[in-house]
Amino acid sequence: MSTEHLPEHPEFLWRNPDPKKSYDAVIVGGGGHGLATAYFLAKNHGMTNIAILEKGWLAGGNMARNTTIIRSNYLWDESAAIYEHSLKLWEILPEELEYDFLFSQRGVMNLAHTLGDVRESMRRVGANQLNGIDAEWLDPKQVKELCPILNISDNIRYPVMGATYQPRAGIAKHDHVAWAFARKCDELGVDIIQNCEVTGFIKDGDKVTGVQTSRGTINTEKVGLCAAGHSSVLAEMAGFRLPIQSHPLQALVSELHEPVHPTVVMSNHVHVYVSQAHKGELVMGAGVDSYNGYGQRGSFHVIEEQMAAAVELFPIFARAHVLRTWGGIVDTTMDASPIVGTTPVENMFVNCGWGTGGFKGTPAAGLTFAHTIATGTPHELNKPFSLERFETGALIDEHGAAAVAH
């Protein structure tokens, strides 16, 4: 057999270096947030002698398990500010990272099914508009015009009474987003080290000075935790606590279909969120399992309930087949808002608590967390999202307020 016809091996997007003995900063977790943080540390703060340590493979956690919904129509000013900044970054990142990761601003609809939903939704539209966010209220007829496959009949268990709509919201290809950041990080000199589990921290008094890993000890000036569902496990190793509970969250896709679903539809009330991927799969997210769990799989009854609701809202889905289901471990907080800031351990910083909705926050998390690590103080946008808010009581309660939390 001749090798003449074999194509060249495609270019690798990043090197696979061995860990050095020491770095100026180490980021724990090679998901979207870890990658974005390293990118902004290098790009905005000139910190290039840094490493990302990932226990598995790059973006094998929630980064490539989420349903990729991006929006900024959150209720409270603090959330609107950080998520809207994130959305603006999404709008420029494909060009900046020189990678078309198929960010598609096809709009996101949040359905209202009860009078309570309607009031909450209208309130949120008003709050969004005051914050300069593109939000609209749609009546059921307008809902149907935008998404013809939705059942707006009065005669279903939870009829559609209207929806909020954010036209600039949408979806992106999550694994490509990770690869885009990884390639740029690598170009800027960041070491991306996979199969490297952090197993402990070295401290000098209250100050962290290094990390123990499955690939040896690494000295570092600073540590940034971006471990999503495993944040409390790492915090415990470092000797502090986080107000986080980890839950399994799952999603599924159907086989490929012709384009039938033009936008993204989310329903808090029946807990379903659906879009159609570029290739044609229907992508649907479910709710979290009620209990704490690290099993990286969800319960079948959660999916069953979700499919019942989805088929009632989208009768056309009744003949679709489930191709694949999977779960991720999400880090939830009591106020459904993230924690980005300093910790009781000197030189250790934490970015976590994004729970079921942190994919959309990837660029802003990276930007603000990098600022916090580099300067030791929070960026304007993440100042309200400190760990201290659980003591001061200045919670940012996005439960319910944020429409469905993804």
Next chain:
Amino acid sequence: MLLFSCPNCGPRNETEFHYGGQAHVAYPEQPGELSDREWAEYLFYRKNTKGLFAERWVHSAGCRKWFNMVRDTVSYEIQAIYGMGEQPPEGLTAPPAAQAKSQPLAPAEASNTNASEGV
């Protein structure tokens, strides 16, 4: 779906139950004397153990009674089910006795010394 043995009703599907989070979290004995930090611990901080975890469940679609359970949060295997007010069987989880009499939830240092729960 998990199968739980309710102490009153026997084996029933998980969907008949509701989750109540970490077990053995006592109401502070002297609420008036808590610092903001201690209130934060009581209200918002719970263990998030990877491994054996003592938690509460209520059989909401059955006898409507609460009970405790020790479950592995990775394999989801149930190791023990025991009544409210009882302690988990020896060796299954860090004895939360210190907390049960409590004083507010143990602060960070103290809870880290309860180290026999899986990490």
